[in-house]
Amino acid sequence: MGIESFTRIYSNTEPGQGNASTVTYSGVGEASNQEIDGINGLIIVDKEIDTIKESDDNSSDNNLSDRPRRNNRRRNVVWRFFHRVRKRMSRLFGRTRQSDESESTGTTDEVKVTKTTSKGKQPSQDVIEVDKRDILNVMEIKAAGSYSKLNLGSVRDHKDFYAMKYLSKSQHLDERTFKEFMENEIYMNRALTKLNNDNFVRMIGLCQKDDLSSILVLEYVPGLNMKEYLDKYGETLPLVGKYEIMLKVTNALKALHGIGIIHNDLKLSNILLQRPEMKVKLTDFRFSCYAKSPKFNGAGSLMYAAPELFKFEVPPCNKAKDMWALGCCMAQIVTLKTAHDEQRIDGDIMEEIIAKVENGEVVIPLNIAMLEEGQFKNLCQRCCDMQPANRPNAKKVYHQVKKLLAKEKEEQNKEYSLPLPY
Structure with a gap:
């Protein structure tokens, strides 16, 4: 104007x-x-x-x-x-x-x-400062771990329920590491909340008690995380339903990468499925960072970690790490199996991956090896290519999954509704 x-x-x-x-x-x-x-x-x-x-x-x-x-x-x-x-x-x-x-x-x-912006995005949301005395806890959602615990609760004078994420140092983490994790999670949640994008869990408020403890007042997402959902419904889900879930996941990751942020810990338990809309939301941004940042370049979960993370000199944070994790997630949605044998000790799995990387051998996730030959297996293999530069971006994967879903729907020739995440 x-x-x-x-x-x-x-x-x-x-x-x-x-x-x-x-x-x-x-x-x-x-x-x-x-x-x-x-x-x-x-x-x-x-x-x-x-x-x-x-x-x-x-x-x-x-x-x-x-x-x-x-x-x-x-x-x-x-x-x-x-x-x-x-x-x-x-x-x-x-x-x-x-x-x-x-x-x-x-x-x-x-x-x-x-007013909304010219591109139709919703306006930015501010994170409110919350006094600890105004937080009312209702029930425990997730027991305390090495880094945090999650409660369902509310804030005085607010009618909605929220997920209260308590961050506090445990004996498993040294003070410096915990403080770095906490500060980064608060920073990334603030940045993502201002975008007000439905693909990410928003931070409503913050209660920062001291340098080693905080309470994040997060948007409560009624439903299940993707791992819980597949544990409950995975055996009965047809392929068309699994492709539909994948499309939602790739769309959320595409939105995150579109603003230049790497999740850095993408896994099924960090993907929430909201009822009744069946909307996918990404959560847990403690390791997230902007592209090419040296911060948390070796972060992630073992079952979804790209092989370059096990090199002596780990490359800076990039989207290719998330794409490897996405390939493992997609294969797990179909096979209901993880990328590595869950029965084995983590240390043994790490030693095996390190040995393969040092010897120039190919690391193939077990769940991808189990897939039938075809377009979907080829897509997962490209996501988990040993060369990060050869992996497709989230936008390309999204369009490939969209085609696979359309083809499967045409073959089935009937409508299918995903079971609600209860």
Whole structure:
């Protein structure tokens, strides 16, 4: 909109019935009649006007006989535009702050709604500071581990339930390592929450007690993580259902890589499946970092770790690490088996991988080796190529899985609904 602001007046009632309304759009740089919230402009609705105004710089030159029809057309265009904006805002944020009483009388108070960006993304969300005394725990979700525990709870004066992630140092971690993990998780959660992307679990609030303990107030996702879901429904899921899950997972990873962030610990237990929408959300960003960052370059879980992580000189953080993990995840969704034998000791598995890497041998995940020959196995093998540069990106994998799903649906010739994650 440049540096100019402009005003359009519309009527929300029939002529002679109630008040008119004005919608003011403020452009950055205008000193008067301007309100700015961060980088987002504000849409202001004000129904305290008794007359309908029309602004037209060339009104004196217009034909008087055409003016009523032209004015009506302008009002209709503006009304349709405002209706679309209001409908979108209602969809994103719920109903605008407008009481039932004011709706019945035809009058409202001033309503301010943050505008969406030009690309249709929702505005950024701020993380609130929470006092520990305002946190009310309801039940334990996940028992305390070496790094954190998870409770279901709420915050005083907030009606929603949240996942309370308690970060506290255990005897298994030294002070410096724990502090680095905690600071990174808080930083990455803040960064992702500002994007307000539905593919990632949002951080609502933060209670930082001291340098070695914090409470993350996270969005509560009702449902199961992907490992729990497959343990419960995996045996009965047809291939079309498994492809559908894969498509959701690759779409979420594509969104994360699209903003230049590497998850660094992608695994089935860090992929949440929300009911009832069956939406996939990525969680646990303690090892996450921006591409080419040297931070946490050797992080990850053994069953999903790329072979280059076992080299003497580990390369900087890159998307190829996530792609190896994605290949292992996709193979596990189909075979219900992990990339390495779970019965073996972790130390033995690591020694075997290190020996293969040092000798230049190929590391083949067991679950990929179990797959039947075909396009899907070929896709998983390319994701787990020994050369990181040869692995496809998340966008390419997404489109390949989409084709496999379409082909499977065509062959089955019937609709299939995934069981809800209860």
